[in-house]
Amino acid sequence: MPARSASSSAILSPINPAMVRFVPVALATVACLGFSPLWAVAQTAPGDDPLRISVEDGPAFARDLLRAGQPEAALQILDVLLEADPAATSVHLLRARALMALGRPSEARDAGRMAWRTAQSDAQKFSAAFTMADLLAADEAYTRSQLWVRRALQVAPDEQRERLAVTAFRRVRQANPLAVELAFGVAPSDNVNSGNANEAITFAYLPGTLSEIEWLVPADQRPLSGVEVSAQGQVRYRITEAQTYRTSLEFGGFGRTYIMSADAKEAAPDVTGASLSYAQLSFGVLHQWTPQSTNRNYSASLTYSHDWAGGTPLRQDVNLTFGAQQFFENDTRLSVLTSVRFSDRFLSDDVTTYALRGLWTRDFENGQSLGLTGQLAVATSDGTDQAYQAATVGVSYDFGDIGAGFDLRTSWTEQYRVYETSVFDPAGRDDTITTLRVDLGLQNMDFYGFEPVLNVTGRRTASSVPRFDTEGVQIGFDMRSSF
Numbered sequence: 001m002p003a004r005s006a007s008s009s010a011i012l013s014p015i016n017p018a019m020v021r022f023v024p025v026a027l028a029t030v031a032c033l034g035f036s037p038l039w040a041v042a043q044t045a046p047g048d049d050p051l052r053i054s055v056e057d058g059p060a061f062a063r064d065l066l067r068a069g070q071p072e073a074a075l076q077i078l079d080v081l082l083e084a085d086p087a088a089t090s091v092h093l094l095r096a097r098a099l100m101a102l103g104r105p106s107e108a109r110d111a112g113r114m115a116w117r118t119a120q121s122d123a124q125k126f127s128a129a130f131t132m133a134d135l136l137a138a139d140e141a142y143t144r145s146q147l148w149v150r151r152a153l154q155v156a157p158d159e160q161r162e163r164l165a166v167t168a169f170r171r172v173r174q175a176n177p178l179a180v181e182l183a184f185g186v187a188p189s190d191n192v193n194s195g196n197a198n199e200a201i202t203f204a205y206l207p208g209t210l211s212e213i214e215w216l217v218p219a220d221q222r223p224l225s226g227v228e229v230s231a232q233g234q235v236r237y238r239i240t241e242a243q244t245y246r247t248s249l250e251f252g253g254f255g256r257t258y259i260m261s262a263d264a265k266e267a268a269p270d271v272t273g274a275s276l277s278y279a280q281l282s283f284g285v286l287h288q289w290t291p292q293s294t295n296r297n298y299s300a301s302l303t304y305s306h307d308w309a310g311g312t313p314l315r316q317d318v319n320l321t322f323g324a325q326q327f328f329e330n331d332t333r334l335s336v337l338t339s340v341r342f343s344d345r346f347l348s349d350d351v352t353t354y355a356l357r358g359l360w361t362r363d364f365e366n367g368q369s370l371g372l373t374g375q376l377a378v379a380t381s382d383g384t385d386q387a388y389q390a391a392t393v394g395v396s397y398d399f400g401d402i403g404a405g406f407d408l409r410t411s412w413t414e415q416y417r418v419y420e421t422s423v424f425d426p427a428g429r430d431d432t433i434t435t436l437r438v439d440l441g442l443q444n445m446d447f448y449g450f451e452p453v454l455n456v457t458g459r460r461t462a463s464s465v466p467r468f469d470t471e472g473v474q475i476g477f478d479m480r481s482s483f
Helices: 027-032 058-067 071-084 089-101 105-118 122-138 142-155 159-175 208-212 262-267
Strands: 022-025 051-054 178-189 226-241 245-260 278-289 296-309 312-328 332-345 351-363 369-381 388-403 406-419 429-442 450-463 470-481
Touching (some): 122 159, 142 159, 245 296
Antiparallel strands (some): 278 296, 296 312, 312 332, 388 406, 429 450, 450 470
16 A cells, blocks of 8 residues: 555544544654654554544644644644543633634634633633633734633733733733723712801801801701712724824713712702712813824823703813823823813803813832822803812822732822802802822722722812812722723
8 A cells, every 4th residue: 555645634533432542643644744753653654553642642732733833633633632522621722723723713712712611720711711812812803802811810820820911901902992991989978969068157248247147058058978879981992093193082971879878868858869960971082192202292182071960961061182291211200281171051151261280200119109290270251159260289199019908099189279259259269179088909809800999088178158168078989900
């Protein structure tokens, strides 16, 4: 009998799944791939039986075939191995790779899903999820690829594979023209309605003894307690990109409502979560560019938004921004943002606000960072209690990992506002708004790459017109991406 041609394809013998222990493979396949001559010693004589590869060695042999650029031969071996053990996760993974190499992405993804379903250990689940993410990214299904990377991260058996998943996620996110950010919050507060901090107020501008009369603040204007429930979504789609610039469309939505406490319902039954609710929808365009051979980024955006309060249209805004960011040595950067916002208010006079904001940040080698903020703003309007000048200063410090599975960030801002006129004082009013915030991340409760964050925010407004004095503390719970 003449010897078989060295270019012949693999020949697989029939296999009984209940009794399989070996996978037969023709010598021709081995010979044409240039494997070790030891494989061919017993196979050179014409008429010999095909070489038999053990089931245990089959996956490794198929992997070698894939590396040698023979996905069709590898697929034949893998199909026979699956007849022997349909729940062999490693075989499903290799089969997915072989199918992808053969240009059959749909079947490759089916094989990847089978690997996920059959996986028993975290290591197998990680490999299956990571393979699915890789297959989807190769097919430019980037958003689904990101979801599978998060699955891989959730079951990563060690820190090395966690880092691998994070790196892969960032790489896919960079390639993905679609970016989606979702946030949900639950925040108990002792002042959900921004109620007045005083039980009684006076009006200094009234003549004579009238200025000394104390007027009781109505119950519905006093601080009411409850729980704020909020949801926010931001979608950005990159429509064009080159080496030095990119342009994206942006769509956003935000909504919040309240669950009033029993005390609040008793004190002010007419104030409900629906009456305090707020919603906003927005869309716009963002252009970002980086001149060649510089350490500077620029951005410009134009956004339209529509707001509702208590279910009633409140205002519509058009906001134009221009920003620049300069990078310096020692992990230091300076960001400057200018903006002009026109607000068409349905229930009061229109407002145009001009703002200039600067942010200086410094990252330290220990993973901590310092931020300093300054802002100037001018709001113009024909309405009272709407036109003002404001200056804001702030400082933030990120302590990073503080041990025991926690990370900590703190911030403080102080804003000074001077209103030209006020309905409660013709001479105008001065406000000082102080905000303190502490964010505590719970690293050990990481869920699919999202980290729970507890935050406590204290806010106080001290006004020259007591009617505008407010103070409150809010405890929030959010989920944020940990990378």
